[in-house]
Each structure stands twice: as C-alpha cells, then as structure tokens.
Amino acid sequence: MTEVIGAAAEAEIRADDRAYVLHSWSAQAAIDPLPIAGAEGSYFWDYTGKRYLDFSSQLVNMNIGYQHPRLVEAIKEQAERLCMISPAFANDVRGKAARLIVERATPNMDKVFFTNGGAEANENAVRMARLHTGRHKVLAAYRSYHGATAGAIALTGDPRRWASEPGTPGIVRYWGPYLYRSAFHATTEAEESERAVQHLRDLIEVEGAQTIAAIVLETVVGTNGILVPPAGYLAGVRELCDQHGIVMIADEVMSGFGRCGEWFAIQHWGVEPDLITFAKGVNSGYVPLGGVVMSQAIAATFNERAYPGGLTYSGHPLACASAVASIEIFEDEGILEHARMLGTDVIGPGLRELAERHPSVGEVRGLGVFWALELVTDRQSRTPLVPFNAAGDAAAPMNAFAAACKDRGLWPFTHFNRTHVVPPCTTTADEARAGLAILDEALTVADGYYVGA
Structure with a gap:
C-alpha cells in the first residue's frame, strides 16, 4: 500500500512539475527532475x-x-513570534545575525547588508565599490560564477553569461591562477602566483587604475573548478588594490561558512578584503539569505550619504533566525x-x-x-x-x-x-x-x- 501511495504521489509531482515549473539552465523538454x-x-x-x-x-x-533539528526549531520559534518585519525597522535576530557574522569575518569588517541570496550580494557589493570609489570598471575572472541576475551574470566568466550579453557595462575580464591549465605557461605554484599577479598589474595599467572600482574574485573558485589559489596570490591582489585604491571583493557565496574549514575561506591565507559576499552556507539555504560584509572604510561611506539600494526581504526575520542558529550550531558542534x-x-x-x-x-x-x-x-x-x-x-x-x-x-x-x-x-x-x-x-x-x- 505504501508503494502505491508513493507511486501516486510521485506521478502527481512529476505531472505538476512538467506542466507548471520552468527549471533554470535547462531545455524543459530534455529534463525529467x-x-x-x-x-x-x-x-x-x-x-x-x-x-x-x-x-x-x-x-x-x-x-x-x-x-538539522536545532535549525528547524529556530525557524519554527521565529515563525511563531514574528514572521516578517520591514528592513526599515530594527529587529533582534537581524541585529544578532549581523553581529555574529561581523565577529567571525576578517578584523577590518564593520557592517552587513542583507540580501536574499548570492547574486544580489554580488550586485550590491559592486554598487558599493562604485559608490565608494567614484569609478565604474570592475575586473572579473573568466573562470567564475557570481550569479544570474543582470549585474551578477555580467560579472560571471563562464559560458552561462553568453545568452545575456551584451551585459552591464564596465566589466573587464582577467585570467586567475589555475596551474593545471595555466594561462601563463607556469610550471610551479610560485610561477603561477607571480605571473597571475603580474597579469593583473598589466591589466590595471592599460585599463587605467583611476577607472577601476573593484577586483572581484571567488576566494576559492567554485563551480568552475575548485581552484585553490597558490600561496601569495591573494596577498598580491590585496597589494595591488591598496596601491591603486581599488576595492577587493571576495565572493564567498560557495566557499564560506565551513566549506573550506574556516568561517570565510580567505582567512586561510590571512588576507583582508574590503567586501565579502556570502549566502548558501550561512544557514544552508533553509530560508533564502545572503549579504555583503563591508569594511569600516566602506561602511563609513554611507554614514552621511544614503545607500541607494534595498530589498523588501532584506534581513528577513526567519532567515536571520536560521543564520543565528546555524552559527551557534557550528560552534557548539x-x-x-x-x-x-x-x-x-x-x-x-x-x-x-x-x-x-x-x-x-x-x-x-x-x-x-x-x-x-x-x-x-x-x-x-x-x-x-x-x-x-x-x-x-x-x-x-x-x-x-x-x-x-x-x-x-x-x-x-x-x-x-x-x-x-x-x-x-x-x-x-x-x-x-x-x-x-x-x-x-x-x-x-x-x-x-x-x-x-
């Protein structure tokens, strides 16, 4: 009897899915979820x-x-107490989630802007960098994925961006380190690191440092290969950014919150970016949540100047309650x-x-x-x-x-x-x-x- 019920339920789910759901990145006739x-x-x-x-x-x-029972229970408790409040109000779990994230990020971090996911986080990080610097160009890697919204897909380097081009202007491509298939004809990690940094240095020179707002990178490249940066590379990028007043954006949507054994993967190399984007592992997607952790300098940009962006569900109480619980579980366990x-x-x-x-x-x-x-x-x-x-x-x-x-x-x-x-x-x-x-x-x-x- 159980098998019959299961078969009937599965058939109904397949029928509804086939009739009414449009799946991402897929030709619908070719898939059977x-x-x-x-x-x-x-x-x-x-x-x-x-x-x-x-x-x-x-x-x-x-x-x-x-x-995870504790995480599920935290969402239940928050739902019973307060499901939703606008981001214009202060909220206990929103403030606590932001504090816990800042405390676990690199020492230079100050505030969090919450989004609903990683693509929106990267969109807002670029907006912050442009407003902070007054510049418009952003250097983004070929082997990268930063999301599927209009600005994030323009940042993305892999073929998923092709169908959306021409995209947001101002994006300049670069090659990141990948020793196994080196774009720099390197034979050692040291050579790959040195030559990848030099490639960025040359690119900054010919693009004009005074036009470049940010360099965005996945700390450890995710979908495009799990590319762990060689020693010295991230520090080299940081040095270039400091030299030219460029904002360093670390996309940690996939690599953060334990995935690389640290709260944020960049802590593995002891480098401090200006902006960190996150989502996914912050609460394992139990409720949609993402955000941007910003340095003290960038946060100060918006002390007397309004930040021109916002989302109805920014810092959603159910999502923030799940983030608080997740961080506490990570530490307790x-x-x-x-x-x-x-x-x-x-x-x-x-x-x-x-x-x-x-x-x-x-x-x-x-x-x-x-x-x-x-x-x-x-x-x-x-x-x-x-x-x-x-x-x-x-x-x-x-x-x-x-x-x-x-x-x-x-x-x-x-x-x-x-x-x-x-x-x-x-x-x-x-x-x-x-x-x-x-x-x-x-x-x-x-x-x-x-x-x-």
Whole structure:
C-alpha cells in the first residue's frame, strides 16, 4: 500500500512539475527532475525509497546537513513570534545575525547588508565599490560564477553569461591562477602566483587604475573548478588594490561558512578584503539569505550619504533566525574543525588514492569539504574527458559517469570534465568513505574513455 501511495504521489509531482515549473539552465523538454520525498543529515531519498548520499550538498549550500533539528526549531520559534518585519525597522535576530557574522569575518569588517541570496550580494557589493570609489570598471575572472541576475551574470566568466550579453557595462575580464591549465605557461605554484599577479598589474595599467572600482574574485573558485589559489596570490591582489585604491571583493557565496574549514575561506591565507559576499552556507539555504560584509572604510561611506539600494526581504526575520542558529550550531558542534579534519584525513587522502588507481583522474585539488577531480582522456596531454562546455553527445562520458554514481546511491556534482566532492560539512568520516568507495566504482566508467598510455 505504501508503494502505491508513493507511486501516486510521485506521478502527481512529476505531472505538476512538467506542466507548471520552468527549471533554470535547462531545455524543459530534455529534463525529467527527480521528485524528492525527504532528507536527513547527508542523505535524501526519492518516492521509491532509494537513498542518495549527497556529494553535491544540493548546490553546494547544505553545509549543516538536511533537517538539522536545532535549525528547524529556530525557524519554527521565529515563525511563531514574528514572521516578517520591514528592513526599515530594527529587529533582534537581524541585529544578532549581523553581529555574529561581523565577529567571525576578517578584523577590518564593520557592517552587513542583507540580501536574499548570492547574486544580489554580488550586485550590491559592486554598487558599493562604485559608490565608494567614484569609478565604474570592475575586473572579473573568466573562470567564475557570481550569479544570474543582470549585474551578477555580467560579472560571471563562464559560458552561462553568453545568452545575456551584451551585459552591464564596465566589466573587464582577467585570467586567475589555475596551474593545471595555466594561462601563463607556469610550471610551479610560485610561477603561477607571480605571473597571475603580474597579469593583473598589466591589466590595471592599460585599463587605467583611476577607472577601476573593484577586483572581484571567488576566494576559492567554485563551480568552475575548485581552484585553490597558490600561496601569495591573494596577498598580491590585496597589494595591488591598496596601491591603486581599488576595492577587493571576495565572493564567498560557495566557499564560506565551513566549506573550506574556516568561517570565510580567505582567512586561510590571512588576507583582508574590503567586501565579502556570502549566502548558501550561512544557514544552508533553509530560508533564502545572503549579504555583503563591508569594511569600516566602506561602511563609513554611507554614514552621511544614503545607500541607494534595498530589498523588501532584506534581513528577513526567519532567515536571520536560521543564520543565528546555524552559527551557534557550528560552534557548539565543532563543525569547522570537523570540516578541516574531513579534508586532511579522509577526503584529500581518499581522492589521491583514487587518482593512483584511475588513469582518468588528471588532478585532485581542494581543501576542507571543497574538492574536485579533473577527469581526462590522456594524462600527458591533459585532454579533458569532455570538451569545454560540452552538451548533447559530446557530454556522454560525463553523463555516463554521473549515472554510474546515481545508480549506486551517490548524488554527484559534475561540471564540464570535473566531478566535485562537496558533501555537507557535517558528513561523518564513515559516510565520506562510503561515498569515495562509490566514486571508485564509478570512475571505472570514466577510465573506459581513456586513450593515453
């Protein structure tokens, strides 16, 4: 009887979804979204009862895991007390959430402007930088994703921006560090760092430093590769910004709140940006929330001058209550320490072992619970398993790999020729090992396309 009820519910959900929902980044006729019945911890399950160990954290946002009871209870309590109040009023959980975030950010930070998500955070960060400096240009990396709203998609460097061009004016592209596929012909991390900084220095010179409001970067590039910056790079960007009066914007929407084993990934390198954007892991997306943490200097810009921006749901009480609870849970349960341990003791070593067994693994990179395997058909030439921005038949090898993961109960995060290993920060060591074992099996599919020696 339960199976019949489950089948009926699934059929109704599929019918409504197909008829009425327009899904993002998809040709609607080509997709058949899986109905999800429930989730807990590091797992979710469908209406047949099949469970999936989530190595994607949905969209790399489920940092605290599914249905954490304390976080759910905090939302319930706030809903019973006060569901909504305009951002024009002061509110207890809004103020507390801002204070807790500022206290855990870099020492130069002063205030938070709340948004509903990461794209809006990046939009407002750029607006702040332009108002603060009186300049209009923004340097943004090719290998980047900053959101899908008009300004954020213009910042974005990957192919998702193409359909929205021409976009917001004033965006200038640069190449960030990526030693495995170096744009600078570097052979060591030191060379890659030095040459990437020099590239920015040259770009600033020819664009005119006096025209550049900000340099925006993902501290650790997320969807476009889990690209961990080499030592010295972020400090070099900071030095250039200081030299020319340019605002440094660290996009930590994906890399923040435990994902890299710190509150904010940039703390791993001891660098202080002028603006930090956040969302996703601040409350694991239980209620939409994002924001901009701003330095004392930028916050002071708006002491006597109105900030010309706002959102009806800025600092929404339900979202802020969930952020407060999430931060407290992170501290009470030692989640940052756990995330670091998973990276150093379980995921990192486990992925390197997989690389030794599977020729299709070209590189392993990451930290905390933020890792990528770059899959290739030839290690010597580093030919990607699928071409850049592959679709249709060209994407078949990666689709086959992903299907092998899902068949075995692992939900992967794949992008181009990479699979990312990004489970919740609360995933146990045993769960992580179980996921790695499934990856081990699924990688034999990728190995089947290998043509190198």
